[in-house]
Amino acid sequence: MAKIYNWAILGCGHIAEKFALELKELPNANLYATASRNLNKAVNFAVKFGFKKSYGSYLEMANDPDIDVVYIATPHTFHLEHTLLCLNHKKAVLCEKAFAINSKEVKQMITSSKENNTFLMEAFWVIFKPKLKKVIELIETENLGKLKFVKSDFYFNAEYNPKNRLYNIELGGGSLLDIGIYPVFTALTLLGTPNEIKVTPHFSPTGSEKSISMLFSYKNGATAILSSSFETDYKNETELCFENGLIKYERFSENPIQLFKDGNKQEIFFEATKNSGYKYEAIHVMDCLDKGIIESPIITNQVSLDLMSILDKIRKKAGIFYPNHDTV
Ligand SMILES: NC(=O)c1ccc[n+]([C@@H]2O[C@H](COP(=O)([O-])OP(=O)(O)OC[C@H]3O[C@@H](n4cnc5c(N)ncnc54)[C@H](OP(=O)(O)O)[C@@H]3O)[C@@H](O)[C@H]2O)c1
Structure with a gap:
């Protein structure tokens, strides 16, 4: 039987809504938690799309041991900080493009993925x-x-x-x-x-x-x-x-x-x-997690770094x- 993955959304903004709408269609994705800097916003997002839990801070969400994978949908300038937060809490990460602000930050994200032995991929969905x-x-x-x-x-x-x-x-x-x-x-x-x-x-x-x-x-x-x-x-x-x-x-x-x-x-x-x-990238992430790999064979770390x-x-x-x- 296919493993069901508990997904969390970090940052309840514009693209997170579009992603959540499609995540809902996937039988092996459990819409589990939302995290916002504002609890009411996290609750409203959760109710709208059917997530079970809501957190009023990103850190509280990262501390939830039942989350498997986090979709990071904050502005690019925060991708490094939010990716490291999730990887350090052993959560697989699908992080929006642009992956970071510069290649120095991308290298730090890749290093963290390797050190934590935890999946990381840039959400280059197309x-x-x-x-x-x-x-x-x-x-x-x-x-x-x-x-x-x-x-x-x-x-x-x-x-x-x-x-x-x-x-x-x-x-x-x-x-x-x-x-x-x-x-x-x-x-x-x-x-x-x-x-x-x-x-x-x-x-x-x-x-x-x-x-x-x-x-x-x-x-x-x-x-x-x-x-x-x-x-x-x-x-x-x-x-x-x-x-x-x-x-x-x-x-x-x-x-x-x-x-x-x-x-x-x-x-x-x-x-x-x-x-x-957007669902196709989520399907790919869960395929990678099923295989136990920490890097996508399609959007590899090197592709993100070269880009x-x-x-x-x-x-x-x-x-x-x-x-x-x-x-x-
Ligand atoms: N793949 C695509 O097709 C696609 C399309 C659009 C955007 N994107 C990417 O997705 C990312 C987010 O874009 P978006 O248009 O969804 O952005 P947005 O709606 O303006 O913001 C996303 C969320 O980021 C969180 N956030 C955390 N710190 C923030 C701060 N200091 N100021 C503002 N927001 C902050 C907020 O969530 P909380 O208030 O809930 O904490 C906000 O709702 C960008 O990197 C963008 O390039 C991708």
């Missing part, structure tokens, strides 16, 4: 979705030749509010770590770490970056043109240009993937995703700084 799996399958099976260009963007209109997480640099605000991380992840997954990076950032009045364009160059002659922005609702697309074909897809929509090859255009369908698809190291380089070039956190 890679587990059927659409992305289908894209990878097409790359592996369609004989498209070498990948020459990646074009990938992620934009959404975020109304300017200096206190909002997206603009508040105390909370790691800026489009790069919030959404630019997705195109950077795409380039990393398909082309690896670039040799050269050029960036053009634009800043908001808080000093957070609100839009950024990035150009990655690779030793093998490939190029990635990436961007993110809080200043427009369009677009959220990726184009992968190979020697012998082109794959084009929208990151989150259910629209078919487009494959251009031999002068033809094909629409490629994939298993539809109810809601956003953050590229983000560090971009931030350094762009002049994006966070108070009380080193650049790298």
